[in-house]
Amino acid sequence: MTKIINGKEISAQIKEEVKVRALAHRERGIVPTLAVILVGADPASAVYVRNKKKACEVCEIRSESYELPEETTEEALLELIDVLNGRADVDGILVQLPLPKHIDEDRVTQAILPEKDVDGFHPQNVGRLSMGLDGFVSCTPAGIIELLKRSEIEIAGKECVVVGRSNIVGKPMSMLLLRENGTVTVCHSRTKDLKTVTKRADILVAAIGKPKFFDASYVKEGAVVIDVGIHRMEDGHLCGDVDYEDVAPHTSAITPVPGGVGPMTIAMLMHNCVKSAEVYRK
Numbered sequence: 001m002t003k004i005i006n007g008k009e010i011s012a013q014i015k016e017e018v019k020v021r022a023l024a025h026r027e028r029g030i031v032p033t034l035a036v037i038l039v040g041a042d043p044a045s046a047v048y049v050r051n052k053k054k055a056c057e058v059c060e061i062r063s064e065s066y067e068l069p070e071e072t073t074e075e076a077l078l079e080l081i082d083v084l085n086g087r088a089d090v091d092g093i094l095v096q097l098p099l100p101k102h103i104d105e106d107r108v109t110q111a112i113l114p115e116k117d118v119d120g121f122h123p124q125n126v127g128r129l130s131m132g133l134d135g136f137v138s139c140t141p142a143g144i145i146e147l148l149k150r151s152e153i154e155i156a157g158k159e160c161v162v163v164g165r166s167n168i169v170g171k172p173m174s175m176l177l178l179r180e181n182g183t184v185t186v187c188h189s190r191t192k193d194l195k196t197v198t199k200r201a202d203i204l205v206a207a208i209g210k211p212k213f214f215d216a217s218y219v220k221e222g223a224v225v226i227d228v229g230i231h232r233m234e235d236g237h238l239c240g241d242v243d244y245e246d247v248a249p250h251t252s253a254i255t256p257v258p259g260g261v262g263p264m265t266i267a268m269l270m271h272n273c274v275k276s277a278e279v280y281r282k
């Protein structure tokens, strides 16, 4: 029987846990606070920012919103980050990506203090993850580990195959699976004979950004399949990188799209915010 991993339910549990922790802080007079910066008017980014603000409300985290015009200069954005870095009452700083072309995303990401880098994108946090040290971890892969653990799926000793090597999903995902003692293989667009590799996987993480790319021929019978992709089809439906209808019957567990990995990203952002308040504001 295939278990459908319910990301909506698990993310709601995590948000509830975050709320309890945030309320405990508030009782001591500390209000966990996230500063969210949006530059420009990209409609998808505006939706993401709105959802993050809503999640803050649910979790009793205060959100401060900075909606800047498209023509904002890199210097002006860096100045704002500098001010927020220096404010003791701000625990997390999030700059919604992508930024307009004239702004260097790497410079901006690296300007955020690692202690307030709740997205886990700063090189110091990336380095800490690869060394097995505590720090902030990129929210989507951190959410996937929570999905696996809370669904009682063992990672230790399992063949884990991650397809995709981006800095925000594939690479941190592979590091986290390694930290959980999985045997990890990372694939990408230059991998030869992808199918042979993915068919070895006990746990397959699909994060390539291609709708319904993985059909049943890529999957070992009884594998756990985690679908990170999210795409809106012409008919308005959402789908992932996995052809769910074809693959699901062959798996022991699978994440649906929507309602799988998606909701976990914001839940883990909330988790990182409250963690920042706990660690750095005593």
Ligand code: NDP
Binding pocket: 140, 163, 164, 165, 166, 167, 168, 169, 170, 187, 188, 189, 190, 191, 194, 207, 208, 209, 210, 228, 229, 230, 231, 261, 262, 263, 265
């Ligand atoms: P990127 O485009 O940054 O990376 C895609 C990766 O997939 C690259 O490493 C690329 O390889 C690899 N790839 C592309 N095509 C193939 C192929 N045919 N075979 C093997 N590997 C391939 O994407 P992201 O990591 O940012 O995102 C991946 C997906 O996850 C997207 O659909 C995105 O929308 C979704 N996403 C969902 C989130 C959520 O909250 N649910 C959050 C973040 C992302 P190479 O490096 O060689 O180019």
